[in-house]
Amino acid sequence: MKKWRSSRLDKMGSAIFAEMETWKEQAKMRGHDIIDLGIGSPDQPPSEAVMLTLAEAVQEERHYGYPSSQGSLKFREVACQWLQHRFGIHMDAQREIVTLMGSQDGLAHLALSITDPGDVALVPDPGYPIYEGSLVLAGVEAYRMPLKEVNQFLPDFDAIPDAIRSRAKMMILNFPSNPVAATADRAFYEKALQFAREHEILLVHDAAYSEMAFDGFRPMSIFELDDAYDHAVEFHSMSKSFNMAGCRIAFMVGCEPVIEALKVVKSNIDYGVFEPIQIAAAAALEADMKQPFSVGRLYEGRRNALVDGLRRIGFSLEMPKATMFVWARIPKGWTSRQISREILLHTGVVVIPGDAFGEQGEGYVRIALVQPEEVLHEATARIGTFLQGGTNSLFGLQ
Template sequence: MSKWQSKRLAELGSAIFSEVAQWKREVQAGGVDVIDLGIGSPDRGPSDRVRAALAEAVSDPGQYGYPTSEGSLLFRQTVAKWYRHRFGVELDPEREVVTLMGSQDGLAHLAMAVTDPGDTVMVPDPGYPIYAASLVLAGVEPYFLPLRAENGFLPQLGEIPEETARRAKFILLNYPSNPLSAVATRPFFEELVRFAKRHDLLIVHDVAYSEMAYDGFRPPSILEVEGAKEVAVEFHSLSKSFNMAGCRIAFMVGQPDAVQALRILKSNIDYGVFLPVQRAGIAALEEDMEPGSVSVAGLYERRRDLVVDGLRAAGWELPKPQATMFIWAPIPPGWTSRQISREMLYSAGVVVIPGDAFGREGEGYVRIALVQEEDRLQEAVRRIGAFLQGAGQCPGTNSQ
């Protein structure tokens, strides 16, 4: 390590992502047409209306001053209207909404705003890497909640040691889940709110994939639960739902004291989201509230069916997720997550992410992102099927 790098840098994120990127470069250098199903970045742009709003705003010279760190009041008011429309939840845009430069911005900073060094925070394993990385930045001790298939990838709240629950400052969860594609229903959130109130805990819920659900399922907000706003905040992002990942706009809503804490921290760090991007975000939310609006869910449901059905036909029995842009795929016996991800890339030219990139409990899985058009996904399915057959290895066999 360079003397100009702090020790905490070695604890941030997962080296696996860098390793996979290096594999990809090596394979591409050999002239292989690589199909990247790794990083969950939407492959389409936002709607015409959103792009038009952005174009109009960037042409206005009055939009280039410093924005406010908490976000424009108009954007926060639109968020409140959207939450009422989508979840039936009432929010005070002045006290219960803060605008973010992407949900990763808020997730990275929240622990610094609401905890002190040496505190304990409960985070999911597997989980999105920023969850644990944010605790490193804040000097906070993680308590990893194992999320396993036999429990529907839900934490077993009754198995958390009483001392840990008493000591923890907040519990962070994510449904629909990245990387697990798992979902939670209102009864679980009701249990979680009771648990938080019993132990004087803040709940931090990342609901960025709420608009990417299938088969008629409509993911709830935890704030729908009576009394949840007393103990819970929720992150939402326009990145995936509205194909605005590069715009960097999101928001956190809920418990007013926690919202204010994040606002105070951010007022010392940045000046907020570029005003034209907020205008584009307003256009996206307003369009979504109109009768007959079309969400991205249908697109990803078709892609999910294509990939899962295709790989099942090739002999790989995969669960069919109810939400997100990911498939959390149990790997064939005889491999580790990293081994099969590497071999799939070098032999078939398809990038997937090893499950252990998301935590110890991720070993035995790979994450497949549905971020290519259907013809490319069909080609990826063909290649993966040929790779598995060539290796003599499909789930359910005992070779290798």
């Protein structure tokens, strides 16, 4: 009998996310109220002005036709103005930008746009699951670049074998990063771009967390390097920086041939982002250029609360300089999956095991800053009580 399921699906994603839904239900049956620090979905709405702009735009009948698959010129122009304002870089709104249904849309379809089956792509390990998922769909081989604590979670380009370098078509970098919350400086970007140019590899920079930085740190764009324009693309998202995750809008900028290739794929797949959402997103960017949005300050306070709480209960970790995550090394004697399951079943606190993001994630958990500070204090207190009194239960739950 024929099976109605592609074998590609067996290579995509991590089963842990489905398992965790089961664990949540078990925790609820045990009487725990859930503190979900798993998925990195903002718990705040956009600004009132942005929501009002969206509400007004949806009342206009003319916005209910098919939008352009590459995005409205108005949104693209405002996005380019924001890039100039934020990073001091210039992008052509006609040729060097495409609007996306969230950055995951572009990341999922980029490999289909520029690679062929049998090509190789360099991806971070640990890394955001869609990086490898997109390669499965395109029939492209993933080469995992280990992100290790000893190297500040930066990839070692010198360790990549020559045979891989010669076959690689693109390389995905993500700084500030998910899940490891690492950051990169100008010297690293210069080395990365030099490596990409030398081996004719497209540098794909996912900058979704560029506005979620703390302690005065300002993440840079790859295009602050003048020679990046013909060898790189960069993703920017409205989801995390402007609390518009449910609106599904982002944009990719950079190398014109790559932009055009992605436009071709998108024109055959979708009709673009609903026009009122583009209008609201443009309003958010315009407001940010007049008075910077305070999302970084919100998450900085949450980072402080979570890290301080984890340190008090025995975790050893540094303060991350950006993103909405904390990447925490777990106590010895546990696996990432075991401790995540036990914490959830005993305390109701959801954290994601590091191996969900790649084999280099074993030994860590990712904790999202998606709850108010007082809830984060409660979460660390629960985890502390469990670790102090519950270690004998490591293999006790069925």
